[in-house]
Amino acid sequence: MERSLNRANDEIRPVKITTGYTKYADGSVLIEMGETKVICTATIEEKVPPFLRNTGTGWINAEYSMIPSATQQRKVRDSVKGKIDGRSQEIQRLIGRAIRSVVDLDKLGERTIWVDCDVIQADGGTRTASITGGFVAAAQAIYKLYENREIKHLPIRNFVSAISAGIVDGTPILDLCYEEDSSAQVDMNFVMTDRGEFVEVQGTGEESPFTKSELVKLLELGEKGNKELIKIQRAAIPEIGDAVMGMDYGKDIIIATGNKHKLQEIGDILKDFDYNIYSLKDVNLDGIEIIEDGKTFEHNALIKARTIAKLTGKICIADDSGLVVDAIGGKPGIYSARYAGENATDEENRIKLFDAMKDIPMEERTARFVSAIGVVLPDGKEFTARGTVEGKIAFEEKGENGFGYDNMFIVDGYDMTFGEIDPEIKNRISHRANALKKMREEFIKRVVR
Ligand SMILES: O=c1nc[nH]c2c1ncn2[C@H]1C[C@H](O)[C@@H](COP(=O)(O)OP(=O)(O)OP(=O)(O)O)O1
Numbered sequence: 001m002e003r004s005l006n007r008a009n010d011e012i013r014p015v016k017i018t019t020g021y022t023k024y025a026d027g028s029v030l031i032e033m034g035e036t037k038v039i040c041t042a043t044i045e046e047k048v049p050p051f052l053r054n055t056g057t058g059w060i061n062a063e064y065s066m067i068p069s070a071t072q073q074r075k076v077r078d079s080v081k082g083k084i085d086g087r088s089q090e091i092q093r094l095i096g097r098a099i100r101s102v103v104d105l106d107k108l109g110e111r112t113i114w115v116d117c118d119v120i121q122a123d124g125g126t127r128t129a130s131i132t133g134g135f136v137a138a139a140q141a142i143y144k145l146y147e148n149r150e151i152k153h154l155p156i157r158n159f160v161s162a163i164s165a166g167i168v169d170g171t172p173i174l175d176l177c178y179e180e181d182s183s184a185q186v187d188m189n190f191v192m193t194d195r196g197e198f199v200e201v202q203g204t205g206e207e208s209p210f211t212k213s214e215l216v217k218l219l220e221l222g223e224k225g226n227k228e229l230i231k232i233q234r235a236a237i238p239e240i241g242d243a244v245m246g247m248d249y250g251k252d253i254i255i256a257t258g259n260k261h262k263l264q265e266i267g268d269i270l271k272d273f274d275y276n277i278y279s280l281k282d283v284n285l286d287g288i289e290i291i292e293d294g295k296t297f298e299h300n301a302l303i304k305a306r307t308i309a310k311l312t313g314k315i316c317i318a319d320d321s322g323l324v325v326d327a328i329g330g331k332p333g334i335y336s337a338r339y340a341g342e343n344a345t346d347e348e349n350r351i352k353l354f355d356a357m358k359d360i361p362m363e364e365r366t367a368r369f370v371s372a373i374g375v376v377l378p379d380g381k382e383f384t385a386r387g388t389v390e391g392k393i394a395f396e397e398k399g400e401n402g403f404g405y406d407n408m409f410i411v412d413g414y415d416m417t418f419g420e421i422d423p424e425i426k427n428r429i430s431h432r433a434n435a436l437k438k439m440r441e442e443f444i445k446r447v448v449r
Pocket residue numbers: 256257258259262292304319320321322323336337338349369402403404405406418430432
């Protein structure tokens with residue numbers, strides 16, 4: 001389908017949010033979505049509707065209207081007609097509900113935020129643009145109360161935005177302009193929060209009924225559009241964005257290791273992770289000395305990640321790992337890298353371990369590799385994840401792959417050492433793979449939006 005502005009079917013129109021558009025309101029924006037333009041202002045009034053008086057609870061009210069020249073045919077003002085038309089009535093209720101859904105009205109205190117949405121040019125999607133812009137204006141007004149210490153806690157729980165999607169000529173499309181809207185068979189509006197939750201879904205198959213799979217397709221379009229809108233809202237009010245949604249951690253991850261084998265493995269294991277992965281060399285920090293004086297793998301991993309996070313301001317992950325051998329009381333453990341001395345080579349460490357194990361029979365040579373992954377975020381938040389893999393210490397070195405103790409570790413379930421095994425298999429079953437898998441789950445919960 002040909003769309004104006006050469007838009008793809010899943011593409012929103014260019015959006016621009018201009019803050020501080022008018023001078024007297026407590027919050028004020030001009031939102032432009034393609035040719036649709038809406039002035040949204042928010043004004044604080046120190047009183048509430050009668051039904052809330054003396055409850056300590058606040059209220060948010062919205063009004064929506066179009067100026068006479070907003071449409072191709074001059075539209076008579078409501079004030080001249082003497083009544084608000086049904087459509088405006090319905091829309092302003094929707095705007096009010098949408099914004100109230102993300103604000104804790106108890107914490108707002110006994111006051112009303114008036115959100116006024118005046119459409120100055122209408123080219124489809126005026127109600128959704130009013131919600132998206134109206135929220136920004138309301139957030140500014142509420143944030144002002146918070147900054148002036150008139151309220152103790154910021155009562156904004158989430159960002160909220162709205163977008164339309166519909167089916168035109170049998171094709172699901174996002175963000176309909178007027179022309180598309182007037183020939184749509186199905187017309188929907190999605191109001192969503194930054195957490196991807198729905199606040200309101202409006203949909204009608206006015207021209208023809210729609211199927212479940214079409215509904216799902218429209219839903220996905222709505223989700224995509226709202227995600228993009230919330231990014232644009234956030235860019236318009238970054239300070240409020242940080243206060244409500246937490247800091248934006250960015251899309252870069254630095255792997256804080258001086259070990260090129262680990263770097264390679266971590267890079268391979270995380271290759272389908274939706275982040276840009278950098279090495280210490282990439283950020284000109286290779287060769288940095290970090291003192292690993294923690295008492296656990298986790299502690300050491302965090303020491304490494306913290307050091308690099310402080311220097312770069314980016315998300316950093318580090319691995320602290322080692323070999324835990326049962327017959328010698330768990331040694332070398334956290335001292336694996338310096339088992340044979342401070343600057344020992346992998347080979348010197350292996351020789352020392354073979355020597356310590358020389359009289360131990362096969363069944364008592366059980367051991368495990370341990371990897372602790374430490375993650376440190378730019379705001380100092382951190383977490384760890386641990387993975388292990390069980391095996392036995394061989395009597396002699398076998399295989400050319402890997403590094404460290406790989407060629408003397410016979411991995412359970414395979415009659416091979418990590419030195420013999422295909423690196424792709426190692427990266428599926430290793431301690432590092434297991435730790436990174438857990439790290440990812442935690443990362444998605446805590447970091448990814
Ligand atoms: O998959 C592995 N295969 C074989 N050996 C391994 C493995 N994973 C850890 N290891 C051994 C190597 C080193 O002797 C010690 C890690 O010491 P550890 O301090 O964590 O690493 P490191 O100093 O080489 O690099 P960095 O601290 O910069 O990440 O355990």
